[in-house]
Amino acid sequence: MFTLRSAALSVSLAALIGLGACDAPPPGVKPATQASEDCVVLAEGLYEFQDGQFLAVTAESLQVTSGTGPEREIQSGFAALGFPWMGLKLRDRVATLTGTAPSAEAKAAAFAAGEAAIAGQAPGGRSILVVDGISVEGGERGVGESLIQLSDSGITVDSCQRAFAGTMEGRNIQFESGNARISPVSARLLDAVTGVATLCGRFVIEIGGHTDSRGADDFNLRLSQERADAVLAYLASKGVPQENLLAIGYGETRPIDPALTLEAYEKNRRTEFKVIQR
Known part of the structure; x- marks a missing residue:
């Protein structure tokens, strides 16, 4: 229910x-x-x-509160699988696995088990996006941590912008050097971003691509656009309507740090998300 x-x-x-x-x-x-x-x-x-x-x-946009319906059915099996610390936050078609794992190995095993359990419970064969919100004790925090907070809140421009900012804080989408091919290491980060974009479907999401200052200006502008387009394509492939997405390449025109250092280059090479009211 x-x-x-x-x-x-x-x-x-x-x-x-x-x-x-x-x-x-x-x-x-x-x-x-x-x-x-x-x-x-x-x-x-x-x-x-x-x-x-x-x-x-609509029924699909309502949050499934803890202890009811599909969420309860799925969570009840986690303890039996050996993961009593793992929880689930389900809203719309976005399922975020939550909790604090005792180790990275336990997290990996729990996430795989959670994905399988959710896939088996998806109503009517409906696609469910599973996002990693599991932290490791004394280690990394779950990439879906901000998505968990968004799932419990009202969906506004501000709450969506905070969710994108929190998801990307200290992280960046990785691409192969000199091209727009997304590295597989960024898959879980992109899934978390996709979850935010899904819940924030009443707004337009601008995907901004940025490069560092090395290389020719026209090459950097083209590369940033291609990378923004690649992120848009990923989100669309996961079910975010393309009309909700806008990809813009800014090249090297908006640096965070103008210094000519490796640290500055790393900061300036980034993907940003802006939430826009229709």
Whole structure:
């Protein structure tokens, strides 16, 4: 059973109460979408009030809260598999495995088992994106850590931008030297980015490609565009609608650090994500 987050429901109810009810239109007259500044006519259904507007809520966009429905069924098997510390956060078609593993080896085994369990529970053969949100005790944090927070929050421009920034903090999408082929080591990072883009589907996501200052200006501009295009293609291949994505190559025109050092070059070679209201 899917349930709406109580915070979102409270906001929706408060907004409806503040706006007040509208008088029913005469028979045969189609209701207006907005009868007055204080009166909004909505079709029967469930809504969230966000960014100054009512947004229809579908079953797929509701968060599966802990202990209910598919999430409970999948999580119940983790302990039996030997991973009692592993949890699951499921929203829309994005499943983020959570928890703190005692070691990198335990994390790898748990993630593989979690992927298999989720694939076996996907309703109607529906594709589920599995994201790594598992941290290692005393070691690396899960790349999907910010996605977990987004799954528990309202979907706004600000919350989506924070999720992208948190996901990319201290990380970068790796490409082969001098070309736009994405390194396999970046797959889990890209999956986390895909998860954020999926949950933030009501917005446009700009993918900005940047290079360092070495090499010819025109080569760097072309390379940055090709790399941004490659990231867009990856997200699209994982189910993010292409109309939600915009790839722009900035070349070497927007450096973070203008110094001519290897450290500066590494900072400037990056992919950034910007959330844009439609």
